[in-house]
Every structure is written in C-alpha cells, then in structure tokens.
Amino acid sequence: MFRTILADLKSHVDVRRTPVGFWARVIGKALFAPAVHVVILYRLSSACYNFIPTRPLAFVLRSAAIVWGGTEIHPAAQIGPGLCLVHSQKILIAEGVRIGSNARISHGVSIGGDTGRHGPESGWPVIGNDVTISLDAIVLGPVTIGDRAVVSAQALVVRDVPADGVVAGSPARLVKMREDLDGRSSDSRDS
Structure with a gap:
C-alpha cells in the first residue's frame, strides 16, 4: 500500500522539475493539498474495507474524506x-467502479452504475490506464473507457470509449483519436 500511496503523491506533481523541487512539491502536496488527503483516506478506507472487522472504520474514513x-x-x-x-x-466514485493506473480526474466528476436498470444492462464502469476525465463529466452504467482516453468537460458517457479516444457531448460521442508524439494517429500503429 505504501508504494501505491507514493505513486498517488507523485501523480500530483510535474516530473520535469529538478529532483529537489520535485520532492519538495510532493511533500508540500502531502501536507497541504485536500485532493491528496482524500486519495490517502481512500487508500486507507479501501484497505480497511477488505477485512470484515475493520469495515466500519472504512466508512468512517470515507465520511472523513467527504467532510475534509x-x-x-x-x-x-x-x-x-x-x-x-x-x-x-x-x-x-461508486462501489463497483474499476479504474486503472494513472487516472486523472477533475472536480465535479461522477462515476457510477446505473441503478435504474436491472438485468444485463446494469453494471459498473471499467476505466483503463492513463485516462483523463475532465470537470463535471458523468460516467454512468456498464461502460468501458479504453486506455489513454480523454473524456471532455460535462460529457455524459453511457457508451464505450475506445483506447486513445476523445469524447465530448451529452451523450458523449467520439470526436477524435489522440495522436502519438510522432504525429501518427493511434489507430494506425498496426499499419
């Protein structure tokens, strides 16, 4: 769990800084940034949730994150x-959600299942690695968001998003594919 929390702390700081500046910012964020505190409280509550005797403590920590x-x-x-x-x-972020590594989530985002549906349509979002979800976006129901995808501000995602896709609108539509650093479209890698 320590390595996971350390990765969370590092994700809040620009890696292009000098080593001293980088670690000074990591420590500063750990001490003074409520967004970092919330992530650490989540990690602790998640660890407590895995053991039935400490499960009530998990919900106390979750409540602390809501208040803080x-x-x-x-x-x-x-x-x-x-x-x-x-x-x-x-x-x-609701209970059944799965999110990969290095996710970047802005304020106002809701990610959860569609509790109004029952049967095969019900389910929880699965979000890949290196995904960015911009402010006030909603990800709802049994959708999959592929690796490196970008969900734009105020988008309502109710359908799957491909890897490297950029979606916008309500409901969200694919508006473009992200391009690699060399300028080629990400879907032309196999050509």
Whole structure:
C-alpha cells in the first residue's frame, strides 16, 4: 500500500522539475493539498474495507474524506496507483467502479452504475490506464473507457470509449483519436 500511496503523491506533481523541487512539491502536496488527503483516506478506507472487522472504520474514513475534501470514493471501488484528483470537490466514485493506473480526474466528476436498470444492462464502469476525465463529466452504467482516453468537460458517457479516444457531448460521442508524439494517429500503429 505504501508504494501505491507514493505513486498517488507523485501523480500530483510535474516530473520535469529538478529532483529537489520535485520532492519538495510532493511533500508540500502531502501536507497541504485536500485532493491528496482524500486519495490517502481512500487508500486507507479501501484497505480497511477488505477485512470484515475493520469495515466500519472504512466508512468512517470515507465520511472523513467527504467532510475534509468534498469527495466520496466508496471503499470497494478498485483504483490503480497514480490516482490524481485535480481538485477534490464534488467527485463521486461508486462501489463497483474499476479504474486503472494513472487516472486523472477533475472536480465535479461522477462515476457510477446505473441503478435504474436491472438485468444485463446494469453494471459498473471499467476505466483503463492513463485516462483523463475532465470537470463535471458523468460516467454512468456498464461502460468501458479504453486506455489513454480523454473524456471532455460535462460529457455524459453511457457508451464505450475506445483506447486513445476523445469524447465530448451529452451523450458523449467520439470526436477524435489522440495522436502519438510522432504525429501518427493511434489507430494506425498496426499499419
């Protein structure tokens, strides 16, 4: 768990800084940034949730994160290392959600299942690695967001998003594919 928390701390700081500047910022964020505090409280609550005797403590820690940072992340949510909350206000991540590593989530984002549906349509979002979800976006239901995808501000995602896709709108539509550093489209790698 220590390595995961360290990856979360590092994700909030620009890696291009000098080593001294980088670690000074990591320590500063750990001490003074509510978004980082919320992530650490989530990690602790998630660890407590895995053991039935400490499960009530998991919900106390979740409540502390709501009060302290304005973010509710259910302890049963599965989130990989490197979670970066850009700002901690109004973020909701529900219990069945799975998020890969190095996710970047802005304020106002809601990620959860569609509780109004039953049967095969019900389910929880699965979000890949290195995904960016911009402010006030909503990811709802049994959707999959591929690796390196970008969800634009105020998008409503109710359908799958391909890897390297950029989606926008309500409901979200694919508007373009991200390009690699060499300028080629990401879907032309196999050519």
